[in-house]
Amino acid sequence: MKKTLLILFLSMAVISCKKDKSFSFEEKVYQKLLLETCVEDDCTEIKITTAEIIKPTDEISTKINQNNLAIITDILSFEDEKKTATTYDDIVQSFINAYTDLVAKYPKATIPWQATADNVVTFYNDNLLSFTLDYYMSTGGASGFKGEKAIHYNPTTGEQYTNEQLFKNYNDFKQLVITKLKGSKSIDKGDTIQKDELAFDESSFQLPEDIFIYEDSIVLNFNSSELGALANKVITITLTKEEVTPYLSFDLTPKPNTNK
Missing domain, CATH: 3.30.565.40 (Fervidobacterium nodosum Rt17-B1 like)
Structure with a gap:
């Protein structure tokens, strides 16, 4: 019995160490x-x-x-x-x-x-x-x-995530971005691009290769030509933590700061 308890204790300790790493x-x-x-x-x-x-x-x-x-x-x-x-x-x-x-x-x-x-x-x-x-x-x-x-x-394996793996349903997240684009009146880093200036085809719409994740938001940068805008600008969409939480494969609760 004591031996069984010891093995159980050690197993729990190992699991705890891995989890707390x-x-x-x-x-x-x-x-x-x-x-x-x-x-x-x-x-x-x-x-x-x-x-x-x-x-x-x-x-x-x-x-x-x-x-x-x-x-x-x-x-x-x-x-x-x-x-x-x-x-x-x-x-x-x-x-x-x-x-x-x-x-x-x-x-x-x-x-x-x-x-x-x-x-x-x-x-x-x-x-x-x-x-x-x-x-x-x-x-x-x-x-x-x-x-x-x-x-x-993925911190537990060291493998690099694909964009699809970041979300529970990648297509649902894509639709969220489309909705955000259609509803935005000022969505670029420079001069205002009005929503009626965008003429992208939803059926062929693609998210950018790089999706930037922060503690309180997700940011996507589009080349304006990808969205049918005439002006040559970078168009930025920022989604709040609350907006993206239902779509993400994990929560955006950060660990305590471990930077030096």
Whole structure:
């Protein structure tokens, strides 16, 4: 009897430990600046800021950290054949090498290059870990390119969620967004786009690839051309926590802050 109780106690303890396991994050910065390349205030520079899991140091934490690294590598790497970097320093050095190689071949190509990536945690609980990655790159052209990416993980497995897995019924959520678009009078980041200016086809309507999840809301950014708007703008739809709760596969109750 005592042996049975001991086994039961130990089993409950193990389950409790697994349930109570939390990630601890630390902001880390990887940066290099070439002062000799500066033209007035512009210098060749790359800066990567990441929220990395530092505890626990287990397989799941490593899996998530490495996947974020691979995503940023794919965006910023300058290798002829893109390889998954083993460290963020590899990405930094790849960018600097690409610039110095170009200058060596074309000494007059002195326009500074710039690259930034900022990866932050926007939501975290036992069922969901969400990151937002803002990035920008300019390699001497008339204008650089910038973007924003949402990355969602299952904290218990380290696997990346698909957008469909975020919702109980993806099509029902899509219909909610359509309803929101139709009912909005001012829904973009810049000048007002009136609802009667939108002419998208509901039957072929698609949600954006990136769905940004925060503690109190979900945000979707549309290219205006996707919605039939004539103006070239980013159209933003913000859904409150209360609006999306019936559709989500999990609740939006966050864990206590574990960032450093």
